[in-house]
Amino acid sequence: MCFCSKRTSYDQRIDHRHCKNKKIPFQRAAASRATGTDTDAFAHSNGGVPSALISLPLRYMHTTVEMVSKEDVGNVIQLIYETLLKIKPEMKLKYH
Numbered sequence: 801m802c803f804c805s806k807r808t809s810y811d812q813r814i815d816h817r818h819c820k821n822k823k824i825p826f827q828r829a830a831a832s833r834a835t836g837t838d839t840d841a842f843a844h845s846n847g848g849v850p851s852a853l854i855s856l857p858l859r860y861m862h863t864t865v866e867m868v869s870k871e872d873v874g875n876v877i878q879l880i881y882e883t884l885l886k887i888k889p890e891m892k893l894k895y896h
Contacts, residue, residue, distance in 0.1 A: 818886065824879050829855075850893030854879065 819826045834840050835853055843851040856876050858868040887893075 818882065819879065822878065822882050824875055824882065826875075826879060852883075 837853060839851050839853045842849050854876055856868060856872055858866060860866050
């Protein structure tokens with residue numbers, strides 16, 4: 801699984817140590833330009849909308865036989881949950 805985001809103050813507070821402490825496997829990939837997803841559109845709209853892209857490894861996307869590991873899905877859910885718990889009201893999350 802991959803947690804991908806453009807560098808923000810949020811990235812500085814939620815880092816790989818948090819995932820290691822919770823034993824959530826992950827890979828980080830930086831995207832300085834387009835990610836090829838809808839995240840790009842809303843991340844920069846209205847002055848910047850806080851967003852992060854979490855990619856899940858899968859096979860045969862958008863077909864009737866799309867496949868994904870149950871373990872990876874569980875890890876993504878855990879990553880999202882643990883990340884949301886770390887967000888504080890005083891954090892500045894906008895891109896612009």
